[in-house]
Each structure stands twice: as C-alpha cells, then as structure tokens.
Amino acid sequence: MEVSLSSYSSNKEPRIYKVAGPVVIVENLNGRMYDVVLVGRNKLMGEVIEIEGNKSIVQVYEDTELIKPDDPVENTGTPLSVELGPGLLTSIYDGIQRPLPLIAEESPFIRRGVAIPALSREKKWTFVATREVGDTVKGGDAIGYVDETANFRHHILVPPYAKGTIREIASGEFTVTDTVCTLEDGTNLTLMQRWPVKKHRPFYDKRWPDTVLVTGQRILDTLFPLAKGGTAAIPGPFGSGKTITQQQLAKWADADVIVYIGCGERGNEMTDVLVEFPELVDPKSGSPLMDRTVLIANTSNMPVAAREASVYTGITIAEYFRDMGYDVALMADSTSRWAEAMREISSRLEELPGEEGYPAYLASRLAEFYERAGRIETLSGGEGSVTVIGAVSPQGGDFSEPVTQNTLRVTKTFWALDAKLANRRHFPAINWLKSYSLYQDQVTPTLERSYPGWVTNMKRLMELLSREDELSEIVQLVGSDALPEDQQMTLEISRMVREYFLQQDAFHDVDTFCPLEKQYMMVNLILTFSDNAYRAIELNKHVNEILDLPSRPMIARMKYERDYEAYSKKVSAQIEKDFNELFGGEEE
Amino acid sequence: MKEYKTINKIAGPLLFVEKTEPVGYKEFVTVTLSNGETKRGQVLETSKDYVIVQVFEDTQGIDKQTYVHFSGEIIQMPVSGKMLGRVLSGIGTPLDGGRKIIPEDKRDIQGEVINPYSRTLPDEFIQTGISTIDGMNTLVRGQKLPLFSGSGLPHNEIALQIARQATVTGEEESFAVVFCAIGITQEEAKQFINEFERTGALQRGVVFLNLASDPSIERIITPRMALTTAEFLAFDYGYHVLTILTDMTNYCEALLEIGAAREEVPGRRGYPGYLYTDLASIYERAGLIKDKSGSVTQLPILTMPGDDKTHPVPDLSGYITEGQIFVSRNLYRKNVYPPIDVLPSLSRLMNSGIGKGKTRADHKALSDQLYAGYAEGLDLRGLATIVGKDALTSRDQRLLLFADTFEKRFVMQGRDENRSIETTLELGWDILSTLPEDELTRIPGDILEAHYRRETAEDEGD
Ligand SMILES: Nc1ncnc2c1ncn2[C@@H]1O[C@H](COP(=O)(O)OP(=O)(O)O)[C@@H](O)[C@H]1O
Numbered sequence A: 001m002e003v004s005l006s007s008y009s010s011n012k013e014p015r016i017y018k019v020a021g022p023v024v025i026v027e028n029l030n031g032r033m034y035d036v037v038l039v040g041r042n043k044l045m046g047e048v049i050e051i052e053g054n055k056s057i058v059q060v061y062e063d064t065e066l067i068k069p070d071d072p073v074e075n076t077g078t079p080l081s082v083e084l085g086p087g088l089l090t091s092i093y094d095g096i097q098r099p100l101p102l103i104a105e106e107s108p109f110i111r112r113g114v115a116i117p118a119l120s121r122e123k124k125w126t127f128v129a130t131r132e133v134g135d136t137v138k139g140g141d142a143i144g145y146v147d148e149t150a151n152f153r154h155h156i157l158v159p160p161y162a163k164g165t166i167r168e169i170a171s172g173e174f175t176v177t178d179t180v181c182t183l184e185d186g187t188n189l190t191l192m193q194r195w196p197v198k199k200h201r202p203f204y205d206k207r208w209p210d211t212v213l214v215t216g217q218r219i220l221d222t223l224f225p226l227a228k229g230g231t232a233a234i235p236g237p238f239g240s241g242k243t244i245t246q247q248q249l250a251k252w253a254d255a256d257v258i259v260y261i262g263c264g265e266r267g268n269e270m271t272d273v274l275v276e277f278p279e280l281v282d283p284k285s286g287s288p289l290m291d292r293t294v295l296i297a298n299t300s301n302m303p304v305a306a307r308e309a310s311v312y313t314g315i316t317i318a319e320y321f322r323d324m325g326y327d328v329a330l331m332a333d334s335t336s337r338w339a340e341a342m343r344e345i346s347s348r349l350e351e352l353p354g355e356e357g358y359p360a361y362l363a364s365r366l367a368e369f370y371e372r373a374g375r376i377e378t379l380s381g382g383e384g385s386v387t388v389i390g391a392v393s394p395q396g397g398d399f400s401e402p403v404t405q406n407t408l409r410v411t412k413t414f415w416a417l418d419a420k421l422a423n424r425r426h427f428p429a430i431n432w433l434k435s436y437s438l439y440q441d442q443v444t445p446t447l448e449r450s451y452p453g454w455v456t457n458m459k460r461l462m463e464l465l466s467r468e469d470e471l472s473e474i475v476q477l478v479g480s481d482a483l484p485e486d487q488q489m490t491l492e493i494s495r496m497v498r499e500y501f502l503q504q505d506a507f508h509d510v511d512t513f514c515p516l517e518k519q520y521m522m523v524n525l526i527l528t529f530s531d532n533a534y535r536a537i538e539l540n541k542h543v544n545e546i547l548d549l550p551s552r553p554m555i556a557r558m559k560y561e562r563d564y565e566a567y568s569k570k571v572s573a574q575i576e577k578d579f580n581e582l583f584g585g586e587e588e
Numbered sequence B: 001m002k003e004y005k006t007i008n009k010i011a012g013p014l015l016f017v018e019k020t021e022p023v024g025y026k027e028f029v030t031v032t033l034s035n036g037e038t039k040r041g042q043v044l045e046t047s048k049d050y051v052i053v054q055v056f057e058d059t060q061g062i063d064k065q066t067y068v069h070f071s072g073e074i075i076q077m078p079v080s081g082k083m084l085g086r087v088l089s090g091i092g093t094p095l096d097g098g099r100k101i102i103p104e105d106k107r108d109i110q111g112e113v114i115n116p117y118s119r120t121l122p123d124e125f126i127q128t129g130i131s132t133i134d135g136m137n138t139l140v141r142g143q144k145l146p147l148f149s150g151s152g153l154p155h156n157e158i159a160l161q162i163a164r165q166a167t168v169t170g171e172e173e174s175f176a177v178v179f180c181a182i183g184i185t186q187e188e189a190k191q192f193i194n195e196f197e198r199t200g201a202l203q204r205g206v207v208f209l210n211l212a213s214d215p216s217i218e219r220i221i222t223p224r225m226a227l228t229t230a231e232f233l234a235f236d237y238g239y240h241v242l243t244i245l246t247d248m249t250n251y252c253e254a255l256l257e258i259g260a261a262r263e264e265v266p267g268r269r270g271y272p273g274y275l276y277t278d279l280a281s282i283y284e285r286a287g288l289i290k291d292k293s294g295s296v297t298q299l300p301i302l303t304m305p306g307d308d309k310t311h312p313v314p315d316l317s318g319y320i321t322e323g324q325i326f327v328s329r330n331l332y333r334k335n336v337y338p339p340i341d342v343l344p345s346l347s348r349l350m351n352s353g354i355g356k357g358k359t360r361a362d363h364k365a366l367s368d369q370l371y372a373g374y375a376e377g378l379d380l381r382g383l384a385t386i387v388g389k390d391a392l393t394s395r396d397q398r399l400l401l402f403a404d405t406f407e408k409r410f411v412m413q414g415r416d417e418n419r420s421i422e423t424t425l426e427l428g429w430d431i432l433s434t435l436p437e438d439e440l441t442r443i444p445g446d447i448l449e450a451h452y453r454r455e456t457a458e459d460e461g462d
C-alpha cells in the first residue's frame, strides 16, 4: 500500500511535523520563544525553544511515545511559570511543579499528561491582613501573612509590578485563588501569584554576602565557609559524597527555607529525603525539617527535557521566599544532569557542538543560574538571600571537563570531593588542599568576635595540613622513621586534625551536626595538645610517649559527645595533667 | 493497517521509510521479508517526510521490497506467572522446547517511572554469605548493586555465589531469579544455567539469553524484557526478584552501534550523549513500591574495558546505581577469592540496612575502621616496597601486617563458604584487635569497650 503525502491534513492549524525523542517540530504554531504549548492529544506540556520559518521546535517535558506527525498542538501563549503561595513548603513536585503525592493517588507510576495545580485549590488558609484600606502599596510589599507551618510565617506580597491604593482587604479563611485584597484600579490580589521561571524576580539592590551560612559541618564552617547569598560548587566522582553533603546542608544549614532539587539523580534519594526530613528536628525552630523544605524531583528516569525546568522551578521558588526577607538555601543535585540534558536537546537540534558535545551556550546558562543567588535588598527594603549549592558530576571524575570548569568560573566556594578520601571512608571526602572559599574574609570577622582566635586557629590548621603534604613527600622517599622527631610530631598532629576534626560522620546521631562552638572547642583542644607536644619534643621527649598520653584518644571521641562543653573541660584538664606529668618526669 | 513497501535507505540497523501516514514515535514495527521471514523493530524518529525504524535483529535480507508494518502500539511483551522455569531468547521466544507462553497480560517493555513518592526505601539486609559484601558493602533488598569487573575475572562465580546464598534472615518468602544474558558466550551462559538447574533455582527463575552470536541490536531490548518480567513477578505476584544482567558493557556497545548508524554527534569516547539517560531507564527499574509486597533487586555485571573505571560504561553506571562491587585483577592474581577490592566498592544503601535490629549495633563503626586500616595498610605496602619495611615506624609495621591479615582472613573465603553475618563481624573484630585500641578512632568508646579483644592486642604487642 502506498499513500501520498496528501493524506496529511493541509489546513493551517498548528500540527506536529516531526517527533525525535523529547524534541518535536511543529508547523504553523505562530508562537513566541518559550511559549508553553500542549502537544498531541494527551496535551503534553512543552516549550518553544527555536523558531525557523513556519516551524517551531518544542522540547516536551514528558515522554513523547506514540505522538505522531499531524497531531494537534495548542499554544497557551504564556511562558513556563510556577505557582507561588502558601502550600509550597513540605511539598514535593516534579520538574514542572506537579505535586507528586497527588499524582501518586492514581498509580505508583507516573503517567503522562496529568494536569494538577501545584497549590491546592481547596485548602483554606488563615490570612491575617497587615495593611488597611487606603494604604498605598507597591510590588514586593507585604499586605498580610499566613502561618504556613507551625513556625513559618508566609508573607503575602504584592506581585512585583503591581501598585496602587487598597480599596478592599480582609482577614479570614481563603483558598489561594480567593481575592484577599483589591486595589483602586481593580487589581485583585490573591494568596497566590505566578512567575515565569526563566526570569529572575526583581529586587532593589544586591549586597555583598557577609554572614556565614552555618552548616554544622566542620570542614565547611571552619575551613571553607559559605556565606548566606553565596554560591558553592561540589564536584566529585560517583560515590565521593555529593549527595550526602547536599543533604547534610539541607538538614542543618541555618537557612529559613530549603529548596532541594533532585535533578536527574536516583529516585530512592528523593524518597530518602521524604522519609527522613519529617522525622528530623530543625535545631533552630524545633519543628520538623520538612516544614521548611520544598522538594523538586526530576529523577534520572524522568523526561530529560524537564531537567532544565526543574532547576528553574526551584530557583524561582527560592527567590519568592527570599523576597519575603528570608534566607533561602537551594541545592541542585546534580547540575551536570541539567547540562547533559542541554547537550541532548542541542544534539537533536543538530546545533554545532562545543567542547565535549555541550552546546556553546553552556557557560552562559550556568552563569545566569548562579547569578540568581545573592544577598539582596528586597523591593520593600528588607533583606533576603538565596544561597546556591550545585553538585557537579564530572565524567570519569575529571575536573577539567566543561561543566566543572564553567561552574568554577562563576561560583565562589569550591568543595572538591576526592575519591581517594572516600575510598578510605574519610568523610566528608572534601580535599582540604584543593578546596577554597572566597567568602572567608567577609564572614570571619563576625566569627572572630564570638570565638576569639577563630581566624588564627583556622590558619594554623591549614598550615599544618599543607606541611603534612610536604612531609609525606619526603616520607615517600625515606620512610617515616627517618624523620626528625618534631617532623614526626607534625605528621601526628595533622593526623589528629584529619581524623578527630575533619572526619565527620553524617550517619552518627551526634556527629551529624556540630555547632560552631563545639567546632571551636575541638580545634582549641587539638591546638593546645599540639603546643604542649612540641614543647615536649623540645624537652627531648619522644613522639611515642606523647602519643600514648590518655588525653589524645579523648580528643578523638569529642565528636560523639552531646554535652560537649563539659567534655571539653574534662579533656582540657586531662591534657594539662598529662603534660604536667610528662614535664614533671623530666624535672625529677 | 499501516503497511508500506517504501524503504528508501538502509543503514546498519536503521530503515528509512517514506510516504507513510502518521506513525507514532516508538511504535512497534514488524518487517516482513520477501521470503516471509519477519523481524521486529521500533520507530526512532517520525516525521511527515520519513520514518526511521530501528530493527532489533540483524538487517540481513532486508531490501526495498520488504514490507514494513506499523502496529500503532508501543512494544509490549506478554507476561505470565507461568514464565517461571522457562528459558527464552533475547527477544522472548522460548528456547527450551517448551510450550508457548500464554499471556496473562501485556506490558510495555520500557517500564513505567516509579513516582519517588510511591517508593519505599530499601532497608532489609540480604545476607550473601560473602564477608566483603555483608560486612563492608551490604546489599539490601530492592537495591541496584553492580559488579564492576574485567574480562577473565571470576565475576560470574561471585554472582552465582550471591544468587545461591542470598537470604533475608528470619523470612521464608517467595524468591525468584531473572537471569538476563546480554552478549555473553555460550559457555558463560551454560555456567549459569547449569548452576541454576543444579540448585533448583531454575524452577523459580526466568532466563533470557542473548548470546555473543546473536544480533547485537537485540541487546537493546533483552534487559528491558527481563526487567518487565521481573517487575511483573515482583509487583503482581509479590516475588522478591533478584535480577542478574550480564554484561552491561555489551548492551552499551549496541547503543553505540545505533548512534553511529544515525550519525549522531557522539559524547565521551564515542558513546552517545544520552548514554546516562538510557542506562538510567534500566537501572532505575529496581526497588520497592508502597503497598506492594514484592521487590526487584538488580545485580548487573559489567566488564570495564582495559580495567578502566573512568570508561563511560562503569563511570555512568556508578553515577546511577546504588554502589558498586569492584572485582580486582590484582587480588585475583594473588589467588584471593573472591577478589573483591573493598576500597573503591560501595553500597549506598548499607546504612539503612545495617545496625541494631538489622545486623548489629557495631556494624558500621567496625566497617569504617576496617576501611581506614586497610587503606592505610595498602599505602604503607606501597611505601615499604620503596623504602623497605625497616624504615617504617612500629605503628606502620602493624598496619602493614593488618592489611595482609585482612586479605587472607576476611576477604578470602571458599566458593561454597556461606558466612553468617555474626561470623563476618566477629572475624572483623578478630582482625581489628591486632591494632592498638587507641588507633581505632573511628569507633565510639562504648562499642570498642564491648567488642575489642584486649588479649589479641597484647599478643600482637609482644
Ligand atoms: N559525610 C558523610 N558521612 C558518612 N558517610 C558519607 C558521607 N558522605 C558520603 N558518605 C558515604 O559515601 C556514599 C556516597 O555518597 P554520595 O553522597 O551518595 O556520593 P555521590 O553523590 O558523590 O555519588 C554514601 O552512601 C555514604 O555511605
């Protein structure tokens, strides 16, 4: 049987011309760039990413199986947007903000073409108005609030470009689409607003980040601190600890809101967060950690085109909370999967490939994304921040590849994960010689005020560690026994720094989170021991005598102590006693 | 019916078909040669001008006279509880001379994406009887844990030992094995089948065989058929299914072939840029689902070309699976069986499967300390070859000895030696106690107090 092409319809309605994986070419669409379109009879959501003549190229956020040429396409005329309002916290969404729990009501498997709003249309929230009739308000001003979770006040803001005088406003019980306030010009304000994800939400001014984001992870806070509103990259080969580090930050960072994006990674890791977070308590608020968290999941087996959407959806939600004056921390695990999605789409478009097949715009996309982090002055004069922490999964563990390199150019904190450390179960497997933080000078003055000596301590630790590195090169040539005693001591002290201080077990009840004060005390103990140890060497004591002192293993166990203040005093006293005895022995 | 005789171009496994009515992306295709022979395929790309069909068998005999039939459906396979005990080809036709399988249902072989919200976190300890796995890289039910191996290494023996010995303590439940051969040799396949027959595992197993001599392009669907069967047995029948997929490297070679035929821009080392996504669509088909009693546990095997773990196949696999077990040529040469190198090995789900009430409270600390000690011992072994043993401090000499003892007593075990988890953990403490107590900084004090053997340490110290 032969058919001629005339069996295809010839009217001027938008129709599918070609389907190749997530890329669909549509004829006669008459759309604009980034318009959201509904493709085929199942109305699969997609986005216009290129226009050429009467053909528009669309990337579809869902599986395109059985989509055919000639199927109808509908243009929504609006770009991909998210719903912002009460109900975001504790939610888990897919990459285009569909609530996964509601999708799960139908089937444990994700079906295509589901259209469920991100924010419940039924749930009523108690809105408390803080402005009155006759007040003039402008974009970014709060008109009231909803207590969204036990300890979280969700401010209801005037959308960025609206302004006017309030004609009507009332407190009460409302759904997210009910009008809670009307301006003189007739604009109705609801608890919910929409925002196109690819456009950053406006703010008044950007400020330099100067407050440390306390993470409770010793190597980060003490050696490579991140600032609120800053950016960090965590590159590392598989199994080196990207996900655990990100999850540790999501758990313990002293932010008000956490946005956690699982971008092209394992399904079970999202389940893990979903199971664990409601059980864990936020040390700051006393509420379950889930109460301050929004999860976005586009797992590795979910459609590739939605990877990019997941990242933008997440950052837009983060900016929204920032605009209320909150400190938000966003984790994206892993940005490499997003980059690979770009590469895949780009190659389907037969664009000229750049380095390793990635599109030429890889660098600018990454830069734009990290640029949406920052500490800002909001439109209403408040202050908020978005901190962005991106995991990078370099192929073959090679940091010279394009995603790692382009990320490092735009992020200011670099936590380099190291397979060698991970293999010996030194966790977090962050390489202390390669990592850096460019926020150090900004954030340490405040730390120094609360913890005198913080900066000197930090420098001494770094010196020890790099001295160890030099010495171990010599050991490679002559063996450890050939080193003079003081150098052997240096190796032993730096071992203490590594094993007692830097190593931190994310799975230990107590060790998983280490308050700044405890970090400070631990460093002090190690350095006190160290000072005494060198003095002892000068007094011709032997390394082995010093190593055998009972205070040494006591320092090792400090990390597991909940009541660290009391323990620290005990160890401190023991160090004094140990060395007094040692020195006393000399005098006898 | 949509049937055409308009093939315009044939390139490798790809057919370019013109002048069709609208054909759906991923539609299932049958191709009928002039001699009546049929082959199967799938739509890779569809447009108003042409349709690209990927044929799953070799394209020998296909010419422009060949009929191409588009089914209007995606590829589905018949599934049935009666598949247990059967040996099927790489595309699901019976090879055992047995009867045709009467389908209870038909399933999309691509599988469906499990909603992360509907997953249950795997946390049930599977005892494999192998110390390096149970003690240090614990397997849990519903995990995807591959063996990263090299050609000529005994990965098959290890996989078989796991399949034979795997038990979940305190439970008598329905187990099933799905074995999927992807491009392996006849002898290797025989090794598995004979063993399954010998142990009776075949009666509660399904075998899919795509051998080295079978068309490579079939390999694209063989693992998907195996996993569709595994999911059916797990989620419809409630079986705990162990799925062995071997060799995933052959699967990736087949993908490479298609990519080349399509003249795609290749990603790293010639493999398609979507290799990660494609592998994820296989490996992610493991786990547990809320309110369903069965589970799919995956044990893929892959051989690393040139033993190189940065090669795209092991590299991308490692990024998707929940850990990996490294089979080491070095240990194999030293006659250590099983030659499992624990250092680069990892079980990401270990922490949820061990500990009090599951294995033992001291399990994690013990494992961490064994890792630390062995890693340091190996470093020193390297150092000792340069500077000589005598140039090491006494502490270092002990660690050196520790690494040897660890390999000889903990790693090494018999092919039929099925160690209980208690045996494994006690063995661990035996070995750790050769090191001074103060050195064991990875172990919290109370655990050390309860398990450390001071007598051993004193003997060593002498
Ligand atoms: N801080 C940590 N404490 C304890 N274990 C860790 C830590 N970080 C990583 N691990 C171990 O390493 C494994 C791999 O970490 P993961 O974050 O999943 O790696 P990646 O995301 O880089 O592949 C985890 O399953 C865990 O066993």
Ligand SMILES: [Mg+2]
Pocket: A242, A243, A244, A265, A333
């Ligand atoms: Mg990870």
